[in-house]
Amino acid sequence: MLDEIFNEVYAKFKLHFYLGIFDRxxxxxxxxxxxxxxxxxxIYALRSPTISEFADSIGISQPNATYKVNSLIKKGYIEKIxxxxxxxxxxxxxxxxxxxxxxxxxxxxxxxxxxxxxxxxPEQTNQFEEMLRIVSRELMPxxxxxNGRYININHGSE
Numbered sequence: 001m002l003d004e005i006f007n008e009v010y011a012k013f014k015l016h017f018y019l020g021i022f023d024r025x026x027x028x029x030x031x032x033x034x035x036x037x038x039x040x041x042x043i044y045a046l047r048s049p050t051i052s053e054f055a056d057s058i059g060i061s062q063p064n065a066t067y068k069v070n071s072l073i074k075k076g077y078i079e080k081i082x083x084x085x086x087x088x089x090x091x092x093x094x095x096x097x098x099x100x101x102x103x104x105x106x107x108x109x110x111x112x113x114x115x116x117x118x119x120x121x122p123e124q125t126n127q128f129e130e131m132l133r134i135v136s137r138e139l140m141p142x143x144x145x146x147n148g149r150y151i152n153i154n155h156g157s158e
Contacts (some may be wrong), residue, residue: 015106032077032101039068040077041099048081048091077101149152 055065077098083089
């Protein structure tokens, strides 16, 4: 039963997100394709990866990753930033344009979290928060370290 209700909640978050994407994505120059959207999300989740780290993470060749990155740069969703330590190396960063698109999901999460806070007691809400923290940090170890950094629930690194 737990797996069924978790899948139901997860599907509702995905559905809301994808409907928001389709609402914003139009077939015009500079719009994100589904593949573009997923690639940009991976770059965002990896926290300023190099092209090589991006390619390795999604299991594609470096030339394919470079092609995808250049397409996203041209559309204005990511940018390359010179590394402070090695000027020959570039890190990929999402732009405000991407963050505006990404907020489709964040806004809905905030709505649901506000509803949770109104529906449940502070103690229940705190317990739920702690359970999510444990799931994120302990029960999802394959996704807890990205590029050698621990990722926390607030989309930052520890």
